[in-house]
Amino acid sequence: MNPPANQFLRATRSYFGATARERVAHLFDAGSVIEFLPPEICTPSPHLARLGLPGAQDDGAIVGRATLEGASVLFVAQEGQFMGGAVGELHGARIVGTLARALTDRPRAVLLLIDSGGVRLHEANAGLIAISEIMRAVLDTRRAGVPVLALIGGVCGAFGGMGIVARMCSRVIMSEEGRLALSGPDVIETVAGVEEFDARDRALVWRVTGGKHRLLTGDCDELVDDDIDAFRSAGARAVRNASERAPMLADLRQRQDVLARRAQRLAGLNDGAQVWRALGIADPQAISMLTAEETMALAGELQ
Amino acid sequence: METLEFSFASQPLPGAHPPAIRGVVGSGNLEVLIVAAPNDAACHVTVNTSARGFRDIWHAVLEAFATRHPAGQLDVTINDMGATPAVVTLRLEQALAAFAEGSP
Numbered sequence: 001m002n003p004p005a006n007q008f009l010r011a012t013r014s015y016f017g018a019t020a021r022e023r024v025a026h027l028f029d030a031g032s033v034i035e036f037l038p039p040e041i042c043t044p045s046p047h048l049a050r051l052g053l054p055g056a057q058d059d060g061a062i063v064g065r066a067t068l069e070g071a072s073v074l075f076v077a078q079e080g081q082f083m084g085g086a087v088g089e090l091h092g093a094r095i096v097g098t099l100a101r102a103l104t105d106r107p108r109a110v111l112l113l114i115d116s117g118g119v120r121l122h123e124a125n126a127g128l129i130a131i132s133e134i135m136r137a138v139l140d141t142r143r144a145g146v147p148v149l150a151l152i153g154g155v156c157g158a159f160g161g162m163g164i165v166a167r168m169c170s171r172v173i174m175s176e177e178g179r180l181a182l183s184g185p186d187v188i189e190t191v192a193g194v195e196e197f198d199a200r201d202r203a204l205v206w207r208v209t210g211g212k213h214r215l216l217t218g219d220c221d222e223l224v225d226d227d228i229d230a231f232r233s234a235g236a237r238a239v240r241n242a243s244e245r246a247p248m249l250a251d252l253r254q255r256q257d258v259l260a261r262r263a264q265r266l267a268g269l270n271d272g273a274q275v276w277r278a279l280g281i282a283d284p285q286a287i288s289m290l291t292a293e294e295t296m297a298l299a300g301e302l303q
Numbered sequence: 304m305e306t307l308e309f310s311f312a313s314q315p316l317p318g319a320h321p322p323a324i325r326g327v328v329g330s331g332n333l334e335v336l337i338v339a340a341p342n343d344a345a346c347h348v349t350v351n352t353s354a355r356g357f358r359d360i361w362h363a364v365l366e367a368f369a370t371r372h373p374a375g376q377l378d379v380t381i382n383d384m385g386a387t388p389a390v391v392t393l394r395l396e397q398a399l400a401a402f403a404e405g406s407p
Contacts, residue, residue, distance in 0.1 A: 019327050035407070040322040040338045044351070044382060052304045054351040054382045056328040057336055081329035 012227045015153040016177045020062050020079040023113055023154075026228045027235065028066035028075070035064040036101075037094060045090050047123045048083075056082045059090040063098040065107070069236035074102050077113040080156035086120035087161060092130020099137035102146045109147045109239045112169065117184060118160015131161030138168045139247075147171065147242035151231055152178035153224075157209065159184045167219065170244055173234045174211035175226040176292060180219060181209040203288075207272030212287055215299050216276055217262070223292045223299075230292070305355045309362060311369035313346040315376045316403060323402035326394040333383035333391060335398035339376065346374040352383040364388045368395045377402075 013026055024033055037058070044055025060082040065074055076095050078085040087095075095112075102110050119127035138148050147170040152158045157179030158166040166172055166180055174180065183191075185199035198204060207213060214220035222238070224230040269275050276284040279302055290298065319339065326334040340347065346369045350361055368374065379395075386394070401407070 021324070038322065038407070039324045039334075039336050049304065052353075054304055054328060054353050054384060056334055056382055057324065057380070079327055081327040081332070083328075 012225075013229065014226050015175060015228050015231050016155060016226050018228060019081060020060075020077040020113065020115065020154075023228060023231075024062055024064075024066075024075065024077050027113070027232050028068055028073075029070070032067040033064055034066070035062060036098065037063065042090075045088050045123070047088060047126065051122055053122070059088060059094065060085060061091045061094045063094045065105070068111070068232070068239055071108040071236065071239045073109050073111055073239060074098050074105065074107045075111045075113065078115040078154070078156075078162075080115035080154040083120055083122075085114075085116035085154070085156045085162075086118060086122075087116060087127050087130050087134070088120040088123040089126035089130055091120065092127065092134055096130070096133045096137045099134070099141045099148070102141045103144050107146060109149055109170075109242055110141055111149050111151060111235060111239075112165070113151045113154070114158040114162050114166055115152075115154030115156045116158060116160075116162040117156050118162055128161075131165070134161070134165050135168055138165060142168075142170060142244055143246045145244050145246075147239070147244040149173065149235060149238050149242070151235060152180055152211070152220075153226060153231060154178065157181070170242060171222070171238050172214070172220045173222045173224060173231065173238065174214055174220045175224055175231070176206075176211040176295075177226045178211045179206065179209040180211075180214050185209070204271065207288075208275075210272075211292075212290070212295050213272045213275070215295060216279060216281070216287075216302065218258075218303075223295050225292045305350075305352055305358075307350040307352070307358055307361055309348040309350070309365050310345045311348070311366055311374070312344070313369040313375040313377075314373035315344065316373045316399075320402050320405055321407055323398055323407055325398040325401055328382045328384050330384055331386055331390065333381055333386040333394055335394045336380040337398050337402040338378045338380070340378040341376050343378075344375055346377050346379065348379040348381065350381045350383060352381070352385075354383070354385050360388060361391075364391050365395075368392065372396070372399055374399065 039057030150166040150169040153175035188197040273284040
């Protein structure tokens, strides 16, 4: 039987290239999105105005309620194109408020569409405090039995404080294009020198922070194609299957042991390809050509 | 940053519409928010822009928009990060189209 003619013509909608509003519009069920604090009732950050910078009405964080394949969820979508998705005071307060609302609304999950370089340096301490409040709010939400899912596939990835927040979530879903790390490439190069890390070597950046690397090292739970529909399916599946139980001290100790062993095992390696070989992958050079599905299969074999 | 206020006579856009927003406050880009303002016949525009000293160009671009499209009884808020006139016109038209069809 012939495949349907449109099988090869299916339009994909890049998650990477989309704005936060486009992601929200196409990820959730049509007509289900109700935005909290929509742009018309908000004013831009007074901190940026004081520095002579125009702000965005929503301060780069769209928050609200929606359904995802029928399941009611709360969401946060960071706009990576505005100030690098950085967390300022208002931006952070919107995220914290949405997570706090999960305690009373009891949605099936909270989805964090992370696209952020971390703290907004223009707002300094207010941004740092906001990040710490988001961390606390993520843990409070999880403790109340509501899973928090991190979706990472935007232009800014998840760096700095938002990288930490991502790893505090119940589940991390990434695309190959998404990046997850603590210090960003430029920060490392500035602090430690270009010999330590060449931030302009894009392939290197992705080999040590990209979605495939994070999947293989176990920092990401699921790798999907750079396609809003792929994120939608993975997100919906995660919401359906999620069962949140409060993290116990024993779990944290066990996780700490795993990380300590990993740090020991991978010490001295300075490229993703070396790490993949150390993890038992025979042909690390082939990784970059694998599809998301093939990489998932490979990661499954490693475990 | 410079904040500019403009008011233009324009044909009213019929019907009740929810607010609409298009664009992002990124380099060379801008966001345009359109909200219905039924008590004011004119098209009222507030511009917050990172580029100072371009009042005349803003006036020309916005006046052309208000002349070419029914934009009366609307409140338009623009947050701009150095967009060129062509990009400003494009975003204004995208926002107005979204507003007219009622998609936020």
